[in-house]
Amino acid sequence: xxxxxxxxxxxxxxKTAILKVFSNIEEISKVSTIKLQISNLRxxxxxNKLEIGDFAxxxxxxxxxxxxxxxxxxxxxxxxxxxxxxxxxx
Numbered sequence: 001x002x003x004x005x006x007x008x009x010x011x012x013x014x015k016t017a018i019l020k021v022f023s024n025i026e027e028i029s030k031v032s033t034i035k036l037q038i039s040n041l042r043x044x045x046x047x048n049k050l051e052i053g054d055f056a057x058x059x060x061x062x063x064x065x066x067x068x069x070x071x072x073x074x075x076x077x078x079x080x081x082x083x084x085x086x087x088x089x090x
Contacts, residue, residue, distance in 0.1 A: 056063050057076060063069045 056069055057073055060070075060073055063073075
């Protein structure tokens, strides 16, 4: 094998390897973009759930007939009391 043939083979293999690398980078980029979109949507879902929770706890009288909600509100109040006690002891 002469030098020219050797370098042509090296050039060909290098080009193939670079194309594979760029293909993988493109795929990773696409997957990362999709994962970021999913994360953003989950964040929006979480934010909306928090708004629902804030609305329910701010309007306790309207939701007191729902035992499950009242139990959660009671637990929130208990946890808030614990936070206040710990905070006072700092």
